[in-house]
Amino acid sequence: MPGHVFLEGAKVALRPIERTDPDLEVLGRVRNNPSLRRKLGFEAPWSKSRIEEFVDSVIPDDSSINLFLCPVEDRELPRGDQRDPSSVTQQSGQSNTEDVGTIAGAINLFDINGTSGTVSYWLFEEHRGHGLATESMSLLLDYAFDERRLHRVEAEVFEGNESSRTLLSRLGFVHEGTSRDARFTEGAFRDAHQYGLLAPEWTNRERA
Numbered sequence: 001m002p003g004h005v006f007l008e009g010a011k012v013a014l015r016p017i018e019r020t021d022p023d024l025e026v027l028g029r030v031r032n033n034p035s036l037r038r039k040l041g042f043e044a045p046w047s048k049s050r051i052e053e054f055v056d057s058v059i060p061d062d063s064s065i066n067l068f069l070c071p072v073e074d075r076e077l078p079r080g081d082q083r084d085p086s087s088v089t090q091q092s093g094q095s096n097t098e099d100v101g102t103i104a105g106a107i108n109l110f111d112i113n114g115t116s117g118t119v120s121y122w123l124f125e126e127h128r129g130h131g132l133a134t135e136s137m138s139l140l141l142d143y144a145f146d147e148r149r150l151h152r153v154e155a156e157v158f159e160g161n162e163s164s165r166t167l168l169s170r171l172g173f174v175h176e177g178t179s180r181d182a183r184f185t186e187g188a189f190r191d192a193h194q195y196g197l198l199a200p201e202w203t204n205r206e207r208a
Contacts, residue, residue, distance in 0.1 A: 006067060007139040012132050014067040014107060014139060019055050023068065026103050027051045030122065038186045040122055041158065065109040065143075069136050070101045071127065107136045109144055109153075116152040117144055128163075137171055145199045152198055158183055159191040172205045173197045 007014040017023050030036050031046035046054075058064045105123035119140060123133055144150045155173060157164045169175075173195040181189035 007143060008072075009135045009139050011072060011130070011135050012104070012139075013070045013072055013101075014136060015070060017055060017058070017066045017068055017106070019052065019059070022103075024048060024051050024055065026068070027055070030106075036122075039158075039161075041183055041185045043185070063110065063112040065112070065140075067107050067140075068103050069105040069107055069121070069123070069132060071104050071130075071132060104132055105136075107140055109140055112148065112150070115150060116154065117148070117150055118154045118156070119144070120155065133167055134170070137167065141171065141197070141202055145202050150199065152196060153202075154197075155195045157193045157195065158185060159193070165193065165195075168195045168197075171197070172201050174201075 005013045005015050017027070028046065028048060028051055030040065031042045031051065037043070058066050103124075104127035105121060107119070107121040109117045109119050111118045119137070121133060121136060141153060144153050155164075155168055157168065165175075174197065175193060176196045177194045179192045179194070182192040183190050
């Protein structure tokens with residue numbers, strides 16, 4: 001796995017996004033592939049140079065934590081094939097998950113201002129339903145509240161993304177409001193649901 005593991009659980013390791021060809025390929029796939037970008041609200045095309053600029057801007061920025069989500073090596077999950085940019089090596093461009101580790105998705109904590117931050121995540125479809133998102137969110141929330149000493153973490157979910165709404169509720173997030181027709185994605189205006197979680201609520205919760 002390139003880069004160093006930043007947070008690790010039983011099922012998943014979270015490591016920083018790097019300015020490497022495999023990482024840039026994954027980001028390019030997510031921001032340009034119609035089946036992925038539309039669900040995430042990316043409407044305009046992202047060139048490789050724009051992706052490089054994005055990575056260059058977030059790497060030194062401590063107010064934005066951007067991590068790839070990689071299943072641990074002893075899991076029994078799909079690894080993809082040689083055409084899958086989530087499982088290619090920097091050297092050869094061929095599938096070699098022992099060298100690079102599979103990228104199952106990403107999780108981000110951004111707009112960190114000393115008291116609050118915003119969390120988001122995505123997973124490739126073949127890695128959903130295995131508990132990776134739940135563990136990744138738990139690891140990042142522990143980091144946000146215990147290490148960064150944030151008081152509040154926020155999240156936004158588009159209308160129709162019931163799996164994310166269920167995950168946030170299970171982790172203790174409270175639905176705080178709805179912005180009607182606030183986002184245009186997948187060809188329609190959609191409501192945006194705002195969620196919030198306070199440090200005492202996370203500390204005193206029953207473990208998800």
